[in-house]
């Protein structure tokens with residue numbers, strides 16, 4: 387499981403200069419042709435244009451093929467889920483709340499809020515989120531990890547995330563899902579596995595569930 391933020395920054399670092407290059411190439415070619423065409427009295431030869439067009443199409447096809455390869459190479463390992471994740475957390479999205487449910491019954495709920503209660507996760511091992519939606523499509527978005535996945539009603543979405551550094555990771559719904567969509571926030575706090583175990587035991591006792 388790679389670091390999603392690094393993986394997507396790497397992809398962006400390749401896409402952006404190519405996008406700028408293609409934009410400049412298309413605009414430049416258009417300007418040159420417009421100026422040359424306006425000055426020319428006799429029409430250009432069609433056979434010459436065909437060679438140029440074919441070469442241009444081949445270059446663009448090669449760029450697209452390269453970008454597809456870059457994208458799939460980056461996303462395939464991100465989409466893989468570990469057979470034995472460090473922890474597995476059920477995530478239920480609904481208008482307009484997020485509920486995180488741990489294996490022993492501990493749960494963290496954030497309803498219509500700008501100040502969500504963090505759901506704890508351990509650092510250094512895969513955290514599997516098993517997501518579902520109770521009503522409409524919601525977007526599970528963690529900007530700090532550059533990661534977004536949609537939860538579609540009737541489907542279960544499994545995703546692994548790796549939290550390498552301890553810290554607070556804000557999250558929000560990325561799909562316009564109704565009136566209070568803008569208040570559909572959640573939070574994840576990544577801590578050491580030892581601190582995570584202490585938090586889970588404490589929450590189990592506080593919530594009256596068996597740990």
Ligand SMILES: [Cu+2]
Pocket residue numbers: 524525559560561562563564567568570
């Ligand atoms: Cu939403």
